[in-house]
Amino acid sequence: MGAAVQGGPGSGPAAPVALRDLLVEVNDLKRVRSAGRQGSIAERLFAQGWGLLTGGASPEDVALDITATALAATRLCDLDAAFLTAAGLSDQAVSEVLVAGFDAVTEAFDPGLRERLRTRLRTRSEAVPGPLPGFVGALAQQPRAGVTCPGRARILLEPPENHAEHCLMVAVYGVALSPFYRADPTTVFLAAMAHHFHNAAMPDAGFTGEMLLGDHLGPIMARTAQWALDELDALLRESVVRARAVLPDDATAEGRAFHAADCIDRVLQIAQHLRAASLTMETVLNDMELVHAGPVKGFHDRVLADMRIP
Template sequence: MTGTAAPAGSTGSPGSTAGGPVVPPSSLQVYREVADLKRLRDAREPGSLADRAFVRSWRAVLADPSPAAVEQLALRETAHALAAARLAGVDASVLELAGLSRSERLDVLQRAFDAVTSTADGGLGDLADVRAALDPDPLDTGALPRVPAFVQALVHQPRAGATHPVRPRVVVEPPESHGDHCFVTAVYSALVAGRHGVGRGEAFLVALAHHLPNGDLPDAGFGGEVLLGEHYQRVLAVLEERSMAQLPDALATRLRELLPQRETTGTPIGRVFNTADVLDRVLQVHHHARAAAFTAAQALDDLDIVHPGPVQEFQLGVLAAAGIPVR
């Protein structure tokens, strides 16, 4: 077996660069919390926060697909995803509705951003440009164009989960959508982009668009790919072009140049994408494993579901009298 040279900027380890691990263990809590945007919802709109951000991001790209605008989009969406990891749906529009001033709204968003990123102990690199993109003014989505059909289809298209060509699939409920996965992978890509010398915007765009074929192609997972066999690449190519045809020509041309790098680790963009993609896929499996193993003691002891405060003693007394163990 002949060896190949490590990609430029690599130390020879697939998960590291000359500056150390691309995703240090200290940063994993942040990535897990960002992934929870797939599971967080509120009453304002249907869908998860990640699905809604996926659609919003596409609308922004369609409004202005220039590299500078996409870079700003990546910074803004990444910044607000990090804040939402702690605030969930409490965003600038909710804070404005509640009467907070612009400076007060910014303070809350920055506080949430700092709270989640501080857990990484510097493992996310320099996020000054991302933090500066926190916007306390609600985004005017009414001025943005509508998305093509494939974007809405990806929001409704469930992910297959773990499948194998000769073994039964592992069915987990509820499944994430392709919108969920693409948006979270885009945020991850923006976070790791600098470790490979890639702009956050370009990295974000590749991940946002990496499942274009699944606008029409139901996800049968790895098992389905193997069983499609010699037809698989042709199926992908035809259905990707069906989605591409729904985009403006200039944007489609740019994506045709960028998206083939999904399939390689020989370019910086390819390494960024494959880092983000595998991280999201495997952390999703870990999420389901943790959910299956969740215990009441974790909520009571670790998460203080009976919160400290003036009524805690009373509430604990109610539970004790009812015979509900709290320790």
């Protein structure tokens, strides 16, 4: 997909444009909900990932399982393994549906990573989730700040995403981008899942609030992040601390993959609001076929024409 990025002038592209459309589409998992299920798909996958980690699953397995599940859900939404099984499909049929959903959106993926992720959808995980740390629910309840800039009024776009959704999306993006940067996907995933630990306790006032805190910012962030780390057992906490070491800069391949993912998600979150605001009826009716082909399509078209809709 691409060579390692050095970050200097003339070093080649800083990100793989071939993945752009996929990353735009996956972002909507932060906004897809279903009856009987609490929160968005992204929020639930964030909790699922931490449950698997506290249950003793290896970070590598969790990174691959959660990423594969998220990519399959991009088109299938909550037509997931649990629903398909409950609806009476065999294990083989469930796998075939999930792989079809995954294949529909991952053509631009690195071939090796694509096959590793596809394999996760073909086999049912035997991992047993552990207890959810308190920071999981707290991050799901903590709204993101919106668009902030020191010296300017905040721009709030409703509904806001929460920090659990953002962390999950950055983790999935990080895995997807890791081959381009020759980064370890497990490290990137774990770092992303833990990069807003401080916001489990610290309300998000955005860049503006951080600048107003001045010299107090670093100690407060360190203290509140430690509160979340202290909820993990020693072995998992050590892995998370090691992964979080890539967060401060882009000096490592993992740092570059993480910061690319973080930046992309932050901007795409705002872009989807602007995309919705500029949506046209021509796109809805013609490109997206809102009134789609079927036995009553002709009648539908006449009804809309006679009602002068739109």
